[in-house]
Amino acid sequence: MRVAVTGEGPALRHAAGLLAAAGAAVLSTPDEDVDGVLDATGTGHAGPLVRTGDTTAAADWAASGALALTGRRDGPPLAAPGIPASAARGALLATELLARIAGSRVTLPGAGVLSERAALAGLYRDAPRSAGGALRLLRAADGWLGVNVARASDAELLPAWLEAPVPLGDPWPVLAELVAGRAAAPLAERARLLGLPVGAHPARADEQLAARGQTASVSPLVLNGEVRRAEPGERAGSRRRAWTLEPTLVVDLSSLWAGPLCGHLLTLLGARVIKVESTHRPDGARFGSAAFYDLLHGGQESVALDFGTAEGRAALAGLVEAADIVIEGSRPRALRQLGVVAEDVLAHARAKCWVSITAYGRTGPWDNAVGFGDDAAIAGGLVAFDEGTPAPCGDAIADPLTGVHAAFAAVACRLGGGTWLADLALREQAAATVCAVPAEAAAAVTAEPRRPWRPAPALGAHTAAVLGELGLA
Template sequence: MATAASPLAEADFATRYAQHLLAQLQAGPLHSAAAPPGLQRHPAIAWAQSGLMPLCGEPEGAPQLCPLPLPSCADAALAALAQLSGAAALRGFSGAQLLSERAALMQLTRGGAISAGGACHLLDTREGGIALSLPREEDWELLPAWLQDGQAVDVGDWSALQARLVLQARDELLERAQLLGLACAADVDAASQAVPWLRVLHGAPLHGVNAPRRPPRVLELASLWAGPLCGHLLQLAGAEVVKLESWQRPDGARRGNRDFYDLLNAGKRSVALDFASREGRAQLRALIAHADIVIEGSRPRALRQLGIVAEELLAEQPRLSWIAISAYGRSAEQELRIGYGDDVGVGAGLSAIQAQACGQRMFIGDAIADPLAGLHAALAAWASHASGGGRLIEVSLCGVLRHIVESARLPEAAAWRERYVRWMAAAGTPATPVPRRAPALAAALGADTQSLLRDWAVPC
């Protein structure tokens, strides 16, 4: 795609982005007759109707938009998946709606330099800004080692933390965060050449799409948002989805907002295994052997410690599609780095671009990298399965967002400002977020373990 779009070309950005995604998958052109009507919306209108604008801006200020076509890209990814799968269930809503529905269900709103969920803050160091996520009490316990001053910071005392950060070097903080397992990113716009939204790390390149002979079996080894959304969309596309969790560490989203958890997980069969036991690890391996698609939503070492190595399993199962979703990908220098949707969004350049456009750093949306990655991952998963499988595909939250940024990049701050002013004028009154509703409750942890093991002929 072009690195910059003229005002005239902006009107069909979603259509062009859908065409771009399908072309990268060798999946043919977008059929205009089958494209949802919302795909023709101008990006500013997509912003206004998505429910995202009330999630951007200062708490006491007016709703904002970002001069990047994020809702349009969500619409495009969903339209591409709907075309490949032929599923009518994917045509009843817009991809843009997925970006704000968690906030709607949790009644979140904009916080400026504080994420909508509250766990991530924009902070200043001696050498520039960072985004830091501290969602758990144990993350706060790591701060003395991170700051290297031996002094504890009370949980939730962001002001005290900020006072100490201004004396610290940003690059050193980023390096130590990665070593300690803290989610931290630089608040910069790192302009680059085109960044791929997926990488085929093992197996043949994608080479066209055929209708699957039967609905694929999907094994979802993922938690929170991006991975479960990927599984949810594949389920709507017609797949049989099994949510596989550890008895010791189930999906943390089970403890969160129940309506949102049900929305993403209703209809999935729930299997829980004891990964600490030899029997549980053997059952895990057997379930993978019966799957067509595996969604991995953790850093690679988590499964490797259980003896599960994607590349080895692909050699044994030549039709398996392994979709690896992580914050920054599986390269040697990034695979241990953690990230959440808000801090990854900042690291991909969204806050810095917004500062160029309107003069203010801020979070864009609610954990924006998660739903966008989940949408793109579902598209990659279906395309891989429909073209024969046999691939390990990396979809990183940062990679997806940087790909979107580069697909709509403007050359200078003045151009971002001009687009921002024009889009704000065109957007009109923004809609409030409106969520979909789950058709049923999600299954309790492990509710389907025995029946699924029998159905898939796995020893109990």
């Protein structure tokens, strides 16, 4: 594929980098043989085209709504230490361009996806707490720790983590006292061993990044075990081909935000998305903001299975086998317990993309570490500061960053053909956006969220029909 990306802003540079990392030849100006153009300068190209503006990192951050979510409740909104909103916008633009080249006329949402959950659920900035309230940044001896008590089981692990009594009702004063005299990295390591979601800041090169080839710089794309980065200059291409996005069946095994956002974007692009949940442990997001859940899952089908039975596991295996794209957000060990191994599935597939979303990546010594959007972003370096007070950036920002990059990877792999394992780590998505940007002022806005276009299906509403259609009943 040969594409042109005109403009110099960070979103467009990020889009160009993603397209190049996926194997496209990326030009700065279109020629007669280009397949499509991401156009911020008005080229007048007659073929597939996505028109956009050439914006700054500060403007993207403000327009996304994430600026308004960053900082103390009674303090000013804060800029991010990098280009997270521009990266989200760039990934969406790159995905939309691929869809246009393949014949779709769908317009994808913009960087406002970063703040839609907060807008629909009524969340606000509250540093050093996260917008969702489950995480707080605590000062350690040599940095900060983002401690995420998102589940009752996390609170129960706190005494074992710090080897001291911790009250369950309001643990934060005691936690602050116990953490203050200790180094951040060993505390984060102990938390990983216990399965407690904790991110250390400042982020440093570590054994996990080294094992994944992400030490020199961090890329959001790891495809078939290889880090994909943009290469300078145009690659030599084969003869021009017609690009089509074949009818696509997506089986979404993920939950919460990152994977469902990927599935939602694929739904907008015309894919048939089947959300698969456990009858005993459905997606926890069902019990949060109903409007946000409807937004991400409207227009999809719902299958509920009892994974504790042989029949349920057999149906799961059959759905995975039938899918063109699989989205999952489980640690490899958890899926192996269900008899589903990505590498085994892909080994005998003719064409399939497996999108794996984990906190720190499915390879390396931290492959089974627990993490969520807020603590993973802190571990990736996304922390803002207001007179010494640290602030999580946006709302669980690593989740939507991962979701938009996962959708790009899925579309690129589907267009390219063959079998692909797209390995996306929440921490690496955040770390890939951290860079020095010029200090610019921008007015914070509360981005207007999109509204659900139809309700999400009830749990298991399509189980019998889908399993019957695929011969799995």
